[in-house]
Amino acid sequence: MAVSDEQYDPQALQEKWQARWEALDPFRASEDPDDPRPRKYLLDMFPYPSGDLHMGHGEVFAIADVIARYWFQRGYNVLHPIGWDSFGLPAENAAIRRNAHPAEWTYANIETQATSFRRYGISFDWSRRLHTSDPEYYRWNQWLFNRFFERGLAYRRGGLVNWCPQDQTVLANEQVVAGHCERCGAEVIRRELTQWYFKITDYADRLLDDMAEVQDGWPERVLTMQRNWIGRSEGADVRFRIEGRDEPVTVYTTRPDTLFGATFFVVAADAPLAEEICAPDHLDALIAYRAEVAKLSDIERLATDKEKTGVFLGRYAVNPVSGERIPVWAADYVLSDYGHGAIMAVPAHDQRDLDFALKFGLPVRVVVHTGLADPGESGVATPGEGTLVNSGPLDGLAKTEAITRIVEILRERGTGDAAVNFRLRDWLLSRQRFWGTPIPIIHCADCGEVPVPDDQLPVALPDLRGEALAPKGVSPLASATDWVNVDCPKCGGPARRDTDTMDTFVDSSWYFLRYCSPGDETAPFDVERLKRWGPIDQYVGGVEHAVLHLLYSRFFTKVLYDMGLVGFTEPFLRLLNQGQVINRGKAMSKSLGNGVDLGEQIDAFGVDAVRLTMIFAGPPEDDIDWADVSPAASQKFLARAFRVMAEAGAASAPGADPATGDTELRKVAHRTIDEVTRLVESHRFNVAVARMMELTSAARRAIDSGPGAADPAVREAAEALAVMLSLVAPYCAEEGWERLGHGPTIARAGWPVADPALLVQESVTCVVQVAGKVRDRLEVSPEISEDELRTLALASDKVRAHLDGDPRKVIVRAPKLVNIVP
RNA sequence: GCCCCCGUAGCCCAAUGGCAGAGGCAAACCCCUUAAAAGGGUUCCAGUGUGGGUUCGAGUCCCACCGGGGGCACCA
Numbered sequence: 001m002a003v004s005d006e007q008y009d010p011q012a013l014q015e016k017w018q019a020r021w022e023a024l025d026p027f028r029a030s031e032d033p034d035d036p037r038p039r040k041y042l043l044d045m046f047p048y049p050s051g052d053l054h055m056g057h058g059e060v061f062a063i064a065d066v067i068a069r070y071w072f073q074r075g076y077n078v079l080h081p082i083g084w085d086s087f088g089l090p091a092e093n094a095a096i097r098r099n100a101h102p103a104e105w106t107y108a109n110i111e112t113q114a115t116s117f118r119r120y121g122i123s124f125d126w127s128r129r130l131h132t133s134d135p136e137y138y139r140w141n142q143w144l145f146n147r148f149f150e151r152g153l154a155y156r157r158g159g160l161v162n163w164c165p166q167d168q169t170v171l172a173n174e175q176v177v178a179g180h181c182e183r184c185g186a187e188v189i190r191r192e193l194t195q196w197y198f199k200i201t202d203y204a205d206r207l208l209d210d211m212a213e214v215q216d217g218w219p220e221r222v223l224t225m226q227r228n229w230i231g232r233s234e235g236a237d238v239r240f241r242i243e244g245r246d247e248p249v250t251v252y253t254t255r256p257d258t259l260f261g262a263t264f265f266v267v268a269a270d271a272p273l274a275e276e277i278c279a280p281d282h283l284d285a286l287i288a289y290r291a292e293v294a295k296l297s298d299i300e301r302l303a304t305d306k307e308k309t310g311v312f313l314g315r316y317a318v319n320p321v322s323g324e325r326i327p328v329w330a331a332d333y334v335l336s337d338y339g340h341g342a343i344m345a346v347p348a349h350d351q352r353d354l355d356f357a358l359k360f361g362l363p364v365r366v367v368v369h370t371g372l373a374d375p376g377e378s379g380v381a382t383p384g385e386g387t388l389v390n391s392g393p394l395d396g397l398a399k400t401e402a403i404t405r406i407v408e409i410l411r412e413r414g415t416g417d418a419a420v421n422f423r424l425r426d427w428l429l430s431r432q433r434f435w436g437t438p439i440p441i442i443h444c445a446d447c448g449e450v451p452v453p454d455d456q457l458p459v460a461l462p463d464l465r466g467e468a469l470a471p472k473g474v475s476p477l478a479s480a481t482d483w484v485n486v487d488c489p490k491c492g493g494p495a496r497r498d499t500d501t502m503d504t505f506v507d508s509s510w511y512f513l514r515y516c517s518p519g520d521e522t523a524p525f526d527v528e529r530l531k532r533w534g535p536i537d538q539y540v541g542g543v544e545h546a547v548l549h550l551l552y553s554r555f556f557t558k559v560l561y562d563m564g565l566v567g568f569t570e571p572f573l574r575l576l577n578q579g580q581v582i583n584r585g586k587a588m589s590k591s592l593g594n595g596v597d598l599g600e601q602i603d604a605f606g607v608d609a610v611r612l613t614m615i616f617a618g619p620p621e622d623d624i625d626w627a628d629v630s631p632a633a634s635q636k637f638l639a640r641a642f643r644v645m646a647e648a649g650a651a652s653a654p655g656a657d658p659a660t661g662d663t664e665l666r667k668v669a670h671r672t673i674d675e676v677t678r679l680v681e682s683h684r685f686n687v688a689v690a691r692m693m694e695l696t697s698a699a700r701r702a703i704d705s706g707p708g709a710a711d712p713a714v715r716e717a718a719e720a721l722a723v724m725l726s727l728v729a730p731y732c733a734e735e736g737w738e739r740l741g742h743g744p745t746i747a748r749a750g751w752p753v754a755d756p757a758l759l760v761q762e763s764v765t766c767v768v769q770v771a772g773k774v775r776d777r778l779e780v781s782p783e784i785s786e787d788e789l790r791t792l793a794l795a796s797d798k799v800r801a802h803l804d805g806d807p808r809k810v811i812v813r814a815p816k817l818v819n820i821v822p
Numbered sequence: 823g824c825c826c827c828c829g830u831a832g833c834c835c836a837a838u839g840g841c842a843g844a845g846g847c848a849a850a851c852c853c854c855u856u857a858a859a860a861g862g863g864u865u866c867c868a869g870u871g872u873g874g875g876u877u878c879g880a881g882u883c884c885c886a887c888c889g890g891g892g893g894c895a896c897c898a
Contacts, residue, residue, distance in 0.1 A: 224894095229894095231897065303895095332896090339897075616845085625834080628847085629847080639861095687844080689846090690835090693844095767840075769841085811840090
């Protein structure tokens with residue numbers, strides 16, 4: 001055997017095996033309904049083609065591939081698809097800069113990433129590849145939009161919306177993070193615009209309640225974030241009469257028990273209601289106040305420490321239960337799009353109302369006795385529990401009883417009822433940009449909003465490029481006159497296409513359904529095939545989508561369920577959020593100059609070593625600081641493992657009876673198989689790798705100073721190692737598998753099975769403690785009884801030396817521990 | 823301000839309430855080698871952020887604090 005045969009040359013292995021794997025195509029999922037193998041659906045969040053793959057991709061896909069390859073080895077029919085989330089702004093911005101079409105940049109990047117994925121050795125079923133910017137894909141966005149429209153789940157309305165001045169488009173609430181655009185970071189402003197919405201609020205209750213289905217499969221923090229985002233609250237609607245106005249005004253409150261403590265009334269300054277209510281001689285003040293508020297950015301307006309502002313509207317509201325007259329104010333701390341855009345203010349028990357009352361000298365009346373200082377004097381509201389006072393029929397009641405009682409009273413009088421409110425707003429889906437799915441609506445002067453008939457889909461994007469795409473506040477599509485002007489599908493008269501495109505989160509809300517039947521030309525997905533594959537067994541991706549993509553996908557799934565197209569209500573049974581790859585304690589960035597290039601790492605250490613480093617660095621959820629890990633060390637380990645496989649392969653042929661091999665090594669191998677199996681199942685991949693390292697060392701010792709490379713136990717260990725290692729380092733494992741005399745591919749080798757007979761230990765070391773200190777160790781049978789062990793322990797000389805008479809207590813945990821309390 | 827997660831050798835990380843160390847990095851040394859690299863091996867290193875509590879027994883459970891990370895923050 002030549003030494004060079006045992007040398008581990010990652011680059012050579014990559015070249016050799018990548019081509020062979022592509023020919024063998026071992027990861028194609030079977031659609032044969034008679035395939036007896038149980039199915040598993042593993043999904044990675046599909047990439048946006050921003051350039052080549054980066055370190056973050058390297059981590060997610062390495063992690064997900066461990067799970068996918070494990071399932072393949074366990075004999076599942078695995079669906080592990082790949083596609084690209086290829087609509088979106090960066091392509092458009094690049095196209096403007098280069099005077100090109102967004103498709104050029106997009107599809108070039110997709111090819112680059114696809115090539116990198118193939119080299120990275122991920123176990124994809126490439127036959128299902130999709131790109132959301134293909135007309136064959138976005139056609140179905142439009143088809144789905146039409147279905148939503150028919151059901152009243154897609155509608156157009158005017159209102160204040162979030163506008164990103166940088167990207168020149170509106171944004172959904174979910175895409176505004178702390179007042180800034182989620183994508184570009186610019187400060188978001190409010191504009192009054194007529195836009196398309198999806199009625200996700202109709203599903204608020206189910207989005208909340210169905211979380212029970214994934215309670216055990218999703219990270220707690222993602223569930224918490226979604227719960228907070230949906231923001232369900234329970235309370236009551238209360239109708240107040242406004243003097244000088246026929247229509248009463250309804251307010252929502254979570255504390256109807258404090259109704260008697262309402263000392264003023266506030267409407268959102270920006271709501272139309274404010275001017276409707278406003279007394280004529282106060283209108284100038286309101287208009288002036290509105291102008292002041294409009295000058296503020298959202299950041300300033302929403303700052304919690306901002307001083308309260310407002311203006312009296314010259315009107316009084318009448319408390320429906322006490323009959324008390326209270327002044328009506330307009331203020332910007334009341335939001336026009338939550339509840340009814342108006343509140344009853346109870347300064348004693350709500351800090352915001354108290355701040356306002358103190359600023360404007362409004363009365364503060366305690367109606368819940370909490371035992372704390374009077375808020376009117378302390379300046380601190382008392383929102384907690386207590387006994388009702390100054391509240392007529394509620395006096396003496398505790399909070400929950402008072403709420404029940406007051407709701408009864410309101411109901412009897414017809415001035416209110418229990419109510420539920422959500423923080424969740426409808427999903428604004430229009431975008432004033434080009435590189436997205438055209439909204440398939442035609443506006444006709446006579447017929448109104450007319451959907452483009454299904455048989456005329458897709459409404460393809462017109463061919464615009466370069467300067468024509470520059471943001472100008474209205475969609476670039478508006479300038480494509482030939483495209484815009486069409487005949488109304490209903491009456492045939494002149495009409496105009498809607499010129500906005502859809503939020504690209506629409507694309508990703510159902511792509512996982514399309515993977516089951518990517519080429520389907522008659523439907524977005526094949527219902528029968530989806531029944532076999534769905535829902536997704538394991539989803540892997542970043543936590544940044546906790547309330548974006550994941551919430552929208554859950555919404556889509558529920559709508560499609562109601563349409564009878566999907567057989568499940570939750571799309572993702574288990575969710576794994578991988579950590580980030582950082583460098584020297586900080587996120588990689590150009591400005592910090594601490595970027596690490598995935599391609600360069602692979603060139604230097606090989607695909608397997610990079611993947612192994614990602615997996616071995618720590619738990620998958622944790623961030624990896626690339627400065628703390630060593631791909632060079634990973635490469636060394638792989639070389640070591642490779643030599644074990646190569647030497648075992650050279651010394652023996654397949655088929656030897658392992659039972660004739662060295663028992664000690666066999667025990668190590670089988671214990672490793674057993675543990676690695678459990679560790680992979682529980683996603684503790686870093687520990688699984690540590691076990692593989694131990695097995696490699698044990699095999700090394702067996703070859704060098706034990707029974708030798710030809711021993712069947714060495715072969716058995718090397719073969720098991722190869723298969724386990726193939727989850728993380730497929731090239732090294734495949735070559736090792738070949739050296740061990742097996743044909744390609746190791747992907748079909750099958751997971752090793754631990755022999756229970758080799759897992760039992762003949763003896764266990766039992767620790768004997770006296771008062772918690774170890775005083776003796778006994779070699780005992782694993783099956784020893786408690787009584788036997790107690791007798792044995794008490795008979796020990798070393799133990800007796802520390803005992804003074806009879807022990808008070810003896811705790812026996814057979815077979816591993818005895819603790820004697822003297 | 824409120825809520826959640828995490829603090830274990832110089833570093834990354836293990837440890838069903840039961841002997842604090844599985845694995846790796848770094849360091850030192852030995853073997854192999856003409857030499858170096860590669861390879862093989864040995865050794866060094868913390869009492870688990872701090873202070874209480876529960877328990878026969880706490881890194882693990884509870885409370886408070888300190889430090890780091892994350893989420894929410896006028897939603898009535």
